[in-house]
Amino acid sequence: MNALKLKKGSTSHSAYNLRPTFSDTIEQHTLAVVVDNEAGVLARVIGLFSGRGYNIESLTVAEVDHTGKRSRITIVTRGTPQVIEQIKAQLGRIVPVHQVNDLTVEGPTVERELALIKVAGDGDKRVEALRLADIFRAKVVDSTLSSFTFELTGTPDKIDAFAELMRPLGLAELARTGVAALSRGEG
Amino acid sequence: MARQMSGAKMVVQALRDQGVDTVFGYPGGAVLPIYDEIFQQNDIRHILVRHEQAAVHAAEGYARSTGKPGVALVTSGPGATNAVTGLTDALMDSIPLIVLSGQVPTFMIGTDGFQEADTVGITRPCTKHNWLVQDTEDLPRLLHAAFHVATSGRPGPVLVDIPKDVQFATGTYTPKPKASEFRYQPPVKGDMEEITELVAALETAKKPVFYTGGGVINSGPAASQLLRELVEATGAPITSTLMGLGAYPASGDKWLGMLGMHGLYEANMAMHDCDLMICVGARFDDRITGRTDAFSPHSVKAHIDIDPSSINKIIHVDFPIVGDVAHVLEDLLRVWKARGRKMDREALAKWWQRIEGWKTKNCLAYRNSETIIKPQYALERLEALTKGMDRYITTEVGQHQMWAAQFLHFDDPNRWMTSGGLGTMGYGFPASVGVQQAHPGALVINVAGEASWLMNMQEMGTAMQYGLPVKQFILNNERLGMVRQWQQLLHGERYSSSWSESLPDFVKLAEAFGAKGIQCSDPADLDDAIMEMINYDGPVIFDCLVEKHENCFPMIPSGKAHNEMLLGDASTEGAIQAGGAVLV
Ligand SMILES: Cc1cc2nc3c(=O)[nH]c(=O)nc-3n(C[C@H](O)[C@H](O)[C@H](O)COP(=O)(O)OP(=O)(O)OC[C@H]3O[C@@H](n4cnc5c(N)ncnc54)[C@H](O)[C@@H]3O)c2cc1C
Ligand SMILES: Cc1ncc(C[n+]2csc(CCOP(=O)(O)OP(=O)(O)O)c2C)c(N)n1
Numbered sequence A: 001m002n003a004l005k006l007k008k009g010s011t012s013h014s015a016y017n018l019r020p021t022f023s024d025t026i027e028q029h030t031l032a033v034v035v036d037n038e039a040g041v042l043a044r045v046i047g048l049f050s051g052r053g054y055n056i057e058s059l060t061v062a063e064v065d066h067t068g069k070r071s072r073i074t075i076v077t078r079g080t081p082q083v084i085e086q087i088k089a090q091l092g093r094i095v096p097v098h099q100v101n102d103l104t105v106e107g108p109t110v111e112r113e114l115a116l117i118k119v120a121g122d123g124d125k126r127v128e129a130l131r132l133a134d135i136f137r138a139k140v141v142d143s144t145l146s147s148f149t150f151e152l153t154g155t156p157d158k159i160d161a162f163a164e165l166m167r168p169l170g171l172a173e174l175a176r177t178g179v180a181a182l183s184r185g186e187g
Numbered sequence B: 001m002a003r004q005m006s007g008a009k010m011v012v013q014a015l016r017d018q019g020v021d022t023v024f025g026y027p028g029g030a031v032l033p034i035y036d037e038i039f040q041q042n043d044i045r046h047i048l049v050r051h052e053q054a055a056v057h058a059a060e061g062y063a064r065s066t067g068k069p070g071v072a073l074v075t076s077g078p079g080a081t082n083a084v085t086g087l088t089d090a091l092m093d094s095i096p097l098i099v100l101s102g103q104v105p106t107f108m109i110g111t112d113g114f115q116e117a118d119t120v121g122i123t124r125p126c127t128k129h130n131w132l133v134q135d136t137e138d139l140p141r142l143l144h145a146a147f148h149v150a151t152s153g154r155p156g157p158v159l160v161d162i163p164k165d166v167q168f169a170t171g172t173y174t175p176k177p178k179a180s181e182f183r184y185q186p187p188v189k190g191d192m193e194e195i196t197e198l199v200a201a202l203e204t205a206k207k208p209v210f211y212t213g214g215g216v217i218n219s220g221p222a223a224s225q226l227l228r229e230l231v232e233a234t235g236a237p238i239t240s241t242l243m244g245l246g247a248y249p250a251s252g253d254k255w256l257g258m259l260g261m262h263g264l265y266e267a268n269m270a271m272h273d274c275d276l277m278i279c280v281g282a283r284f285d286d287r288i289t290g291r292t293d294a295f296s297p298h299s300v301k302a303h304i305d306i307d308p309s310s311i312n313k314i315i316h317v318d319f320p321i322v323g324d325v326a327h328v329l330e331d332l333l334r335v336w337k338a339r340g341r342k343m344d345r346e347a348l349a350k351w352w353q354r355i356e357g358w359k360t361k362n363c364l365a366y367r368n369s370e371t372i373i374k375p376q377y378a379l380e381r382l383e384a385l386t387k388g389m390d391r392y393i394t395t396e397v398g399q400h401q402m403w404a405a406q407f408l409h410f411d412d413p414n415r416w417m418t419s420g421g422l423g424t425m426g427y428g429f430p431a432s433v434g435v436q437q438a439h440p441g442a443l444v445i446n447v448a449g450e451a452s453w454l455m456n457m458q459e460m461g462t463a464m465q466y467g468l469p470v471k472q473f474i475l476n477n478e479r480l481g482m483v484r485q486w487q488q489l490l491h492g493e494r495y496s497s498s499w500s501e502s503l504p505d506f507v508k509l510a511e512a513f514g515a516k517g518i519q520c521s522d523p524a525d526l527d528d529a530i531m532e533m534i535n536y537d538g539p540v541i542f543d544c545l546v547e548k549h550e551n552c553f554p555m556i557p558s559g560k561a562h563n564e565m566l567l568g569d570a571s572t573e574g575a576i577q578a579g580g581a582v583l584v
Helices: A041-051 A081-093 A124-135 A156-169 B007-017 B029-039 B052-066 B078-082 B084-092 B119-126 B136-151 B164-168 B192-204 B214-219 B221-234 B265-273 B325-338 B345-359 B375-386 B399-407 B428-438 B450-454 B457-465 B481-490 B506-512 B523-535
Strands: A027-036 A058-065 A070-079 A097-102 A109-120 A139-144 A147-154 A171-176 A180-183 B003-006 B022-025 B045-048 B070-074 B097-103 B129-132 B157-163 B170-173 B208-212 B238-240 B255-258 B276-280 B300-305 B319-322 B391-395 B443-449 B471-476 B516-520 B540-545
Touching: A027 A041, A027 A081, A027 A180, A041 A058, A041 A070, A041 A081, A041 B119, A070 A081, A081 A097, A109 A156, A124 A139, A124 A147, A124 A156, A147 A156, A156 A171, B003 B007, B007 B029, B007 B136, B007 B164, B007 B170, B022 B052, B022 B428, B029 B070, B029 B097, B029 B157, B029 B164, B045 B428, B045 B457, B052 B070, B052 B078, B052 B084, B052 B097, B052 B428, B052 B457, B070 B078, B078 B084, B078 B097, B078 B119, B084 B097, B084 B119, B084 B157, B097 B136, B097 B164, B119 B129, B119 B157, B129 B136, B136 B157, B136 B170, B157 B164, B192 B276, B192 B300, B192 B319, B192 B325, B208 B221, B208 B265, B214 B221, B214 B325, B221 B325, B238 B265, B255 B265, B255 B399, B265 B345, B300 B325, B375 B399, B375 B443, B375 B471, B375 B523, B391 B399, B391 B428, B399 B443, B399 B471, B399 B481, B428 B443, B428 B450, B428 B457, B428 B471, B443 B450, B450 B471, B457 B506, B471 B523, B506 B516, B506 B540, B516 B523, B523 B540
Parallel strands: B022 B045, B022 B070, B070 B097, B097 B157, B129 B157, B208 B238, B208 B276, B238 B255, B276 B300, B300 B319, B391 B443, B443 B471, B471 B540, B516 B540
Antiparallel strands: A027 A070, A027 A097, A058 A070, A109 A147, A109 A171, A109 A180, A139 A147, B003 B170
């Protein structure tokens, strides 16, 4: 369990806040869901969101414990506090789900996303793209005489900002992984 | 004791190890190896239904009336898709089922093979969980897990999809593990701090009410027993949803009757005016709450439920308690007793006075007739003539279902089987088959509307083949009565397609199957006809010709508050001034 770096004590049940504040404010939450890596588990999670009309802003999934066959799904979702609580409770009810952690309420988190950004252009625009990439610490992973492909890691906001800057400079293609997130500190 | 055997043999062995005595099913190519094994043994009885939907409803009836999980077996493709309505029904009503489906062999999956359907994909949203078995070695583990998941926590239907090659191949059978060996372990004990806070609230409540539901039945007989003890000891009034009828006896003096859209006036008024609502295994369904922002506006609310997602889903509660009803009620009673069995008896007496006032409205009153059988009268007579018998009731969906809930009384749990959450017309007949199979000597009656009944009428064949003496008590109004009522009240009396045209002659229909048919249209003959039905040793279709345009009251129109209930004119006569809030 510790290998997965999840908070101690936050079992799939204690993660629920059964006394949520009721309001109409839309909040964004990052949820970490540990699941048995069995066939169809991702379809179950996605089906829950589409079937009950919840939003998915971003979703990433990969096996994180090969021996235990566990995967970690990181979901960024939006909704009122009640809806967020329902989402967590509904996720917790899925049989192969081990844990649901609401990283947003469990304290400070580190969130990172990876993006590949292809920018095509020449002359001043090309120079400017390279200069900005340097400021953002984006790496050039492929280049031709008329294009660059950058690799950039950072918060979703940082990637948004970089993509916006590249748009007038010839942004041709953008691929993003979605957010991976962990809570800060020891456990 | 691990043993080598074929997948098909494993299925039968696992069912045996799980204590299964009956399987409802229908064969086809993709389950032939399993049928072959069933043929070669005598421990498990297979009931051949006439449609896979009926197999699942029969398994539901079996499960609800015994407290054990029901089992159904269907073939791939159309067999599995026919099971979808039953699965959804069981999911909505939290009924534990294990449905086994055949599948094309693993090497053909994805090729649009003959009778291939993506069964796990199709049934994912209508099961609690499902698996496609890829390897015979996994089969015993998954079969045992299916029983564990279906019956633990909030019960529900589980489907195991078994490709034909997995049935033929040999593997190692592993016996039923201990329940504690599974990872899936929903908690059953409630939080003691919350329970203690609730006890404190109960001690000082002036107008408490227990609002109980299907979760009490799901929890088992101990839960009903503890509920009775709690209600008697505290003296607080109790109402129940459609799904919870029988958990507290209808003959008990704290009983207010069913609540909700077609619930009793006193039950709904008590919910609206209470100061402490204790919800026990119910889920604040929209048939209960009416307009949510006007739902019991001045009460403190507690909710005991095993599924955290039921809590705060619709209604914000003050005391959320996640746990199994029996476990939580046991702790609640213990704490309340230890703290001195306190209640505000004086306030409670006043609260009962108000409730007695509401009762005088006599909300179930109807105008009887000497010439036409009123559906309510038919049910009153059925109740009177079957009282004290070892009786189980199933229903179809519609007005007759609501009248049955109002006019039949249940003193024990597991005696009332109805499709609440999904409202599946066609549920009642196959469910009655399942109940009768589980309780061979009992009187099993399906209270039906003629339209619903026709939806699974092919099950007459099953009832006859297995000598299941189910009584089909059809309140025949020649209308899709519930639809007609809504059209009358809410759609300007435009009766769009709500007639039952071209009905069969039900007596001849019964005879065509070799069963008994009885028709009755005169109130004076009704008692004799009902007795004839009860005393006949075999399946009966009872065609009770009733008033065609009777409406089911009380009724809270959708989107209205509890105190905006419509009452029938028989009960509002002279009473309108008394309750100014009642809209008629
Ligand atoms: C035509 C029609 C009209 C209807 N009108 C009415 C009406 O007037 N009144 C009415 O009441 N209903 C009515 N219904 C039924 C209604 O739609 C719902 O099915 C019903 O109200 C739900 O009952 P429930 O709240 O008891 O929940 P159920 O569906 O029985 O759910 C049980 C709840 O208990 C929980 N639970 C399960 N097991 C346990 C356990 N061991 N321990 C603790 N908790 C547990 C579950 O998580 C769930 O939250 C009508 C249906 C139809 C078809
Ligand atoms: C499978 C299905 N289709 C449609 C409905 C909608 N519906 C609810 S009640 C009803 C009419 C039922 O008529 P009947 O069985 O004769 O009973 P009555 O209301 O007349 O007592 C209908 C069509 C449903 N509940 N289930």
